Amino acid sequence: MHHPHLLKQAAILLFCATILQTAVAQDPAAKTPDGPFRNGMVVCATPNASKVGLDILKKGGNAVDAAVAVQFALAVTHPEAGNIGGGGFMVYRSAKGNTNTLDFREKGPAAASANMFLDSAGNVVKDMSLATHQASGVPGSVDGMVEAHRKYGKLKWADLVQPAIDLARKGFAISRRLAGSLNWGGPQFRKLNPGKTYFLKDVAWKEGDLLVQEDLAKTLELIRDKGRDGFYAGKVADEIAAEMRAGNGLISKADLQNYHSVWRNAITGKYKDYKIITMPPPSSGGIALLQLLHSVEKYPLHRWGHNQDSTVQLIVEAERRVYADRSKYLGDPDFYKVPVDSLLNPTYLDNRMKTFNWNAATPSSSIQPGAFVGYESDQTTHYSIVDKEGNSVSITTTLNGSFGSKILVGGAGFLLNNEMDDFSSKPGVPNMFGLIGGKANSIQAGKRMLSSMTPTIIEKGGKLFMVVGTPGGSTIITSVFQTILNVIEFDEDMQQAVTSKRFHHQWLPDQVNIEKDALDPAAISKLEQKGYKIISGGASGRVDAILVTKDGYYGGADPRGDDTGLGW
């Protein structure tokens, strides 16, 4: 298949990889967890938010209570991705082994339509789905937290929101990494928010500066006092609607009023002795992860070793095929009948791998979606929590791009997402992650845009084994996949499995992106001789995970960011 967008996609991936590079300076306060901990553990993107979560666990809160507190604390301390103006997914497993998932993904506003990002000639308008008021889907995070708390929470709601209010009002000392991000975003904040001064300073931000967010503190107080109505009705809803009117955005007060998160059954699958509990559509991540695990299961990965050429080749070939399916069959299940059973059918997956040839790379142009009847990873954030009883929560939440659309709701002090870019603006035209899609993921009013977020929980022998997830756009799925293999196949401990260098292939563009030094030169040249195009670039993902052993909980906090694991 001839693909006119290959070059453009390569450029976009490179661009993402460049952004990824900005995330390297880690906060000295960030903490690689020791462990084992017996009473609970939180691993998330900032030291302050981890501490908030740990305090809630120590006060007798369960994993969901801690998650709610962490979500709001990240909205304050990790403004690039932590949010109240975005959305996400939660995978939950109770200590007894009951599972559930909550979809609080953003939705297309009622006024959204299939061609909204196309010009009169039918071409995608550059950046329209990324840095405009129209780039925002209807936010889901606040409703998600309210729902999660209503169903599983133990402590009082107000006590879970309060720590974030304190952090916003009193301010906190920013890390070197956050200073870098704020300086990077400055020109865009200025351009997109005329007359507003949020996140701006006369001189460059530097490590240790105090970031105070009084408007955000007031918004969080409304959420503390009124729950859902503190955001989807009243003052904040008025402010969102006014912001939208002023900037030609689409989100109306009715859209906000009508937003509801959805409980969905987890999708589950097996890998050897392990049970994988993960997110169903509108995430593509869960299905893709299960497809990938099945595709490699019968090969001797353990014998080949971590990031050796055979290991990389097999994984890349599985990824190529799985991402081809993603482009055609994955979308919001409320709007498009996703063929889940066909995609996960073992015979289908085995047949798919039959065209894999050890002697040469399978060109992506020869792989099509199966036929059935019928980079910086600051832009999204993941947290993993286990409490004393063994209840566990795996949440990935996002604004999509770093600081989302970079548009702040005037008076309310928070950023809006640019999640509309996760829809397919036009069949075959790549989005910012180089992903393509078609009808399954076309823009429609009230529809949720497809995601790659893959919050996952794993059981072994009926017991909790691992809680894992990461940001990273299209690389989320492959990062979660590799982290799991690092533990199960390559005997790495939790921290090592998170730290280990990663690589990625997504069918199109037809290239293997590797983190710097992820593969040794001999492996690279073997793969290149077989026709693989290897591109070395910046950091990929920020995996935060917890492993449960007979001794207790061990964390893996990604050194690619300020990620911190705390336990007790």
Ligand code: DON
């Ligand atoms: O839902 C998704 O798949 C994307 N909006 C995630 C974006 C992301 O991870 C950004 N980080 N690099």
